[in-house]
Amino acid sequence: MKTLSIALIAMATALAGCETMDEMGGDTVGEASLVTADGASAGTARLLESGTDMNVAVTLTGISPGTHGVHLHTTGSCQAPDFTSAGGHLNPTSREHGFENPQGSHLGDLPNAMLDASGSGSVSFTLQGSREELISQLFDADGTAVVVHATADDYQTDPSGNSGGRVACGVLVPS
Numbered sequence: 001m002k003t004l005s006i007a008l009i010a011m012a013t014a015l016a017g018c019e020t021m022d023e024m025g026g027d028t029v030g031e032a033s034l035v036t037a038d039g040a041s042a043g044t045a046r047l048l049e050s051g052t053d054m055n056v057a058v059t060l061t062g063i064s065p066g067t068h069g070v071h072l073h074t075t076g077s078c079q080a081p082d083f084t085s086a087g088g089h090l091n092p093t094s095r096e097h098g099f100e101n102p103q104g105s106h107l108g109d110l111p112n113a114m115l116d117a118s119g120s121g122s123v124s125f126t127l128q129g130s131r132e133e134l135i136s137q138l139f140d141a142d143g144t145a146v147v148v149h150a151t152a153d154d155y156q157t158d159p160s161g162n163s164g165g166r167v168a169c170g171v172l173v174p175s
Helices: 002-018 131-138
Strands: 027-036 041-050 053-060 066-068 070-073 113-115 121-127 144-149 166-174
Touching: 027 053, 027 144, 041 144, 041 166, 053 113, 053 144
Parallel strands: none
Antiparallel strands: 027 041, 027 166, 041 053, 053 121, 066 113, 070 144, 113 121, 144 166
């Protein structure tokens, strides 16, 4: 069963990575400009509302090729060089981490982004919850950061998915 779950997550992630922000459609509710520790542009993240769905669409560039964990973090602060100012994963319901965790997952858990040889790629995901809940959780008093990690999220290790250091960050701001 675990193998099937991992295969389904990998397939969903691959499909999500193929969908561009333009293909997702919807109204932009918030966005973030992502940067690396040296201040170089690393892409964008957009929060999109489409009907009753709230989607996060992240487009990355200039990051090392391979698979990277992407998460929503609890504080809208991206102080280089390590971006620890962003706090832990956004987890307003006090769950454990990961799509594979029976106690999971955090609101901040997003699928891995698979970046090509040029260090570019994208990932998108539909957040769980009502529009009102999500807006209040994402745009609370201290905000929310979008963080890209050095390695892949294993979808189960609590609290961070064993996804390594933080290589890019951006603060999600309302549109």
